[in-house]
Amino acid sequence: MRDPVLILTGPPGLGKTTVASLLAGYAERGVPRVRPVFRSIHAGYVEPWQPESHGQNVTVMNIVAGAAAG
Numbered sequence: 001m002r003d004p005v006l007i008l009t010g011p012p013g014l015g016k017t018t019v020a021s022l023l024a025g026y027a028e029r030g031v032p033r034v035r036p037v038f039r040s041i042h043a044g045y046v047e048p049w050q051p052e053s054h055g056q057n058v059t060v061m062n063i064v065a066g067a068a069a070g
Contacts, residue, residue, distance in 0.1 A: 007064075034064050041056065
């Protein structure tokens, strides 16, 4: 069986980063963070809560999920 992967989602300001930091203290392996991946987008960045950001968000989440599963 593969190790479980927990993905925290929600609107800005909800406390996802705080909860993730607390949970990371219990993890045996690395925990990727989403915010730095979003910050690495320099051209064509769209705020992730905007409707037109869907494609960007899917790409970022695929990158993060791949890092978590790897």
